[in-house]
Amino acid sequence: MQFPTTRMRRLRKNEKIRSIVRETNIYKEDLIYPIFFKDDLEKGQKEEITSMPGEFRYSLEDGVEFAKHLEELGLKSIIVFGVPLKDEKDKVGTPAFAENGIVQKAVRLLKQETDLIVITDVCLCQYTSHGHCGLIVENDDTDFGFEILNDNTLKFLAKVAVSHAEAGADIVAPSDMMDGRVGAIREHLDEEGFSNVAIMSYSAKYASAFYEPFREAACSSPGVGNRKSYQMDPSNAIEAIRECELDVIEGADFLMVKPGLPYLDIIKTIKEEFPLPLVTYNVSGEYSMIMAAIEKGYLTDKAILETLIAFKRAGADLIITNFAPYVLENNMLD
Ligand code: PBG
Ligand code: ZN
Numbered sequence: 001m002q003f004p005t006t007r008m009r010r011l012r013k014n015e016k017i018r019s020i021v022r023e024t025n026i027y028k029e030d031l032i033y034p035i036f037f038k039d040d041l042e043k044g045q046k047e048e049i050t051s052m053p054g055e056f057r058y059s060l061e062d063g064v065e066f067a068k069h070l071e072e073l074g075l076k077s078i079i080v081f082g083v084p085l086k087d088e089k090d091k092v093g094t095p096a097f098a099e100n101g102i103v104q105k106a107v108r109l110l111k112q113e114t115d116l117i118v119i120t121d122v123c124l125c126q127y128t129s130h131g132h133c134g135l136i137v138e139n140d141d142t143d144f145g146f147e148i149l150n151d152n153t154l155k156f157l158a159k160v161a162v163s164h165a166e167a168g169a170d171i172v173a174p175s176d177m178m179d180g181r182v183g184a185i186r187e188h189l190d191e192e193g194f195s196n197v198a199i200m201s202y203s204a205k206y207a208s209a210f211y212e213p214f215r216e217a218a219c220s221s222p223g224v225g226n227r228k229s230y231q232m233d234p235s236n237a238i239e240a241i242r243e244c245e246l247d248v249i250e251g252a253d254f255l256m257v258k259p260g261l262p263y264l265d266i267i268k269t270i271k272e273e274f275p276l277p278l279v280t281y282n283v284s285g286e287y288s289m290i291m292a293a294i295e296k297g298y299l300t301d302k303a304i305l306e307t308l309i310a311f312k313r314a315g316a317d318l319i320i321t322n323f324a325p326y327v328l329e330n331n332m333l334d
Contacts, residue, residue, distance in 0.1 A: 023313070024309055024312050024313045025312075026305070026308050026309055026312055026333060027333065028073075028074035028075060028076065028328065028333055029076050030308075030312065030317070030318055030319055031075060031076075031077075031308075031318075031319055031321060031324045031327065031328075032077045032078065032079050032119065032279070032318055032319065032320040032321070032324070033067075033070060033075055033077075033078050033079070033320075033321070033322070033324035033325065034078075034079045034081060034121075034320055034321075034322060035058065035063055035066070035067060035078055035079070035080060035081065036049070036055075036056070036057040036058060036063075036081050036082075036083060036217055036218060037057070037058055037059075037060060037063045037080065037081070037082050037083065037102050037103065037105075037106040038057040038058065038059065038082075038083040038102065039082070039083060039084050039085050039088075039095075039101075039102040040085055041057065041058065041059035041060075041062070042059055043059055043060070043061040043062065044059070044061075044062065045059045045062065046058045046059065046062050046063075049213070049216065049217040050216070051212070051213035051216040051217060051284070051288060052213045052214075052217055052284055052287060052288050052291070052322060053288065053291040053292065053295055054291060054325075054326065055217065055287075055322055057083055057217065060102075060105055060106060060109060061109075063106060064106070064109045064110055064113050064114070066325075067110055067113075067114055067116060068113060068114055070324065070325060070328060071114050071115065071116055073328035073329065074328060074333075075116065075324060075328060076116065076117055077116060077117035077118075077119060077318075078110065078116050078117070078118060078119065079119040079120070079121055079173060079320055080103050080106050080107060080110070080118065080119065080120050080121065080169075081103070081121050081126070081218055082095075082096075082101060082102035082103035082106065082126060082127075083102065083126060083217075083218055083219055084096075084101065084102055084126060084127055086219070088127075089127055089128060089129045090127075090128070090129055091128060091129055091130070091135065091136075092124070092128070092135055092156055093124035093125075093126075093127035093128040093156060093160075094127065095127045096123075096124055096126070096127035096156075096159075096160045096163075097156070097159040097160045097162075097163040098163070099163065099166075101163070103120055103121075103164060103167070104163055104164065104166075104167040105167075107120060107164060107167035107168050107169050108167050108168055110168075111167075111168040117170050117171065118168065118169050118170050118171070119169065119170065119171040119172070119173050119200060120161075120164040120169045120171075120172050120173065121173050121175050122157055122160045122161045122164065122172050122173060122174040122175065122176070122185070123157075123160075123174065123175045123176045124153070124156060124157070124160070124176065125176075125218075125220040125222070126218050126219065126220040129223075130146075130222065130223045130224070131220055131221050131222040131223045132146075132148050132222050132225075132227070133148065133153075133175070133176040133177065133178070133227065133230060134148040134149055134150065134152075134153030134156075134176060134178055134230065135148070135149045135152050135153050135156070136148055136149065137149055142225075142229065143225060143226070143228065143229070144224050144225035144226070145224070145225075146224065146225060147229070148229055148230055150178050150179055150180070151180070153176070153178050153181075154178060154180055154181055154184040155184070157174060157176055157178065157181050157184065157185060158181075158184045158185050158187070158188035158189075159188075161174065161185040161188065161189060161197075161199075162188050162189060162192050162194065165189055165192070165194040165197045166192075166194075169197060170197065170198065171197065171198045171199070171200050171253075171254075172185065172189070172197060172198075172199055172200070173199070173200040173201070173202060173256075174199070174201055174202060175202040175205060175258075176202075176230070177202065177205050177227075177230040177231050177232070178230060179246075180250070182199055182201050182246075182247045182250035182251060182252050183249075183250035183251065185199060186199060186250060186251040198253040198254070199251060199252050199253050199254070200252070200253065200254035200256060200279060201247040201252040201254065201255060201256060202256045202258055202281070203240075203243050203244045203247045203252065203255045203256050203257070203270075204232060204239075204240035204243050204244060204255075204256070204257045204258070204263075204266055204270065205231050205232060205256070205258045206231055206232045206233070206234050206258065206259065206263065207226065207227050207228045207231035207232060207233065207234065208231070208234065208258075208259050208262070208283070208285070209285065210259045210262065210283045210284065210285030210286055211259075211283055211284060211285065212284070212285055213284035213285055213287070213288045214283065214284035214285075217284065234262075237265065237266060237269065240257070240266045240269065240270060241269065241270070241273055244270055244273065244274055245274075248274060248276065252276070253276070253277070254276060254277045254278070254279050254318070255270060255274055255276050255277075255278050255279070256278070256279040256280065256281060256320075257270055257278070257279075257280050257281075257316070258280065258281035258283060259281060259282070259283040259285070259286060260280040260281055260282040260283065260286060260311050260316070260319070261282065261286045261307060261310070261311075262286075263280075264310060264311070264314040265314075267280055267311065267314040267315050267316050268314045268315050270315070271314070271315025271316070272315070277317045277318065278315060278316050278317050278318070279316065279317065279318040279319070279320060280311045280314075280316040280318075280319055280320070281319075281320045281321075282307065282308070282311065282319055282320065282321040282322070282323065284322065286307070287321070287322040287323060290303050290304060290307065290323075301326070301330070301332075304323050304326060304327060304332070305327070305332055307323075308321065308323065308327070
């Protein structure tokens, strides 16, 4: 049937009819807010993140207060990042698994003061003196003279995950991209009695330029070199399937594609290939470019919801996004 019998515009006549034929909807349950807790801030203090307009590093008390506020607006889950004291950083990232580390303290307080699902980012880069996500050793056969060790890093990641579980985390989310880390974390969690703590694996995490604002926010830039020997090459799509396959075998409960917007094709492929809940990370650079354009008046804030809808249309079930407060505070989902 063709025009004039068929008229696509019939179902676009007004908002009421558009709303009943809408294929993709976004709910508050779909959003996960990444929050930064910084160890040297005191109650009443928060620090503006200059690379991310509208975002802050929070003291323990202020971050929890902000989380409560978001919970009242309908947020269900939060992912916690820590910024430790600079002089506590060392070669193996010790403050990442300290009982009184910043994330561990934040998790305990969040579980006490809110009913949010508390997810933690499991990595070493904010906590190592060299800023890499694993232990390093000199090696001339590399791009910048250092090898990021795989197997030796696993036990440290497992320690981080267990310490987060001990603090009360519901879900741990390893973002380091070492091979075998999901299996190592699962094994140690189970051994320590945390078989109900879920693993949200950053499965297909690309070595992306879009993380730059986050690294300023978290003070986690690598001192020398880059992350290309562990994070994925942006040119590769098939490889994302292999990464996810391994994570499924090792016991991941959620898969993730990161970044989001430049990798919508990967989101679609992974959703088609694997029957697991799929998360995408709408990363700092994606946030900052839209916010900067809105501030300059080049875009309106309608670009935010359009972006989030794109993730769900592509196949994501959940979206980690710094836009969560903006979207909730402006009732964009009501
Ligand atoms: C740490 C980590 C990073 C992000 C999340 N966890 C940075 C990186 O890998 O360099 C990026 C998040 C964002 O850009 O919003 N491994
Ligand atoms: Zn890292």
